[in-house]
Amino acid sequence: EIVCTTTLALGSKELSKHGAIVTRLASIEDMAGMNMLCSDKTGTLTMNKMMIQEETPVYKAGETQQSILRYAAMAAKWHEP
Numbered sequence: 001e002i003v004c005t006t007t008l009a010l011g012s013k014e015l016s017k018h019g020a021i022v023t024r025l026a027s028i029e030d031m032a033g034m035n036m037l038c039s040d041k042t043g044t045l046t047m048n049k050m051m052i053q054e055e056t057p058v059y060k061a062g063e064t065q066q067s068i069l070r071y072a073a074m075a076a077k078w079h080e081p
Helices: 002-017 025-032 065-075
Strands: none
Touching: 002 025
């Protein structure tokens, strides 16, 4: 665990050189597994409202919006309060 924490801390230092603010070291590890990140930090594009868009890009034959959302839900680390 010490090696992992040290590695993540070094990664955080490197990211800060590029203007990134890392609040949790574990978030660096989470980001490493991402292919795509969609972000609207201020809510100016989304008016601060969450919604699922009508059309979902699907890159594999046979997949639907419903199946993609199911995969996303299964992959999410969701914890009820």
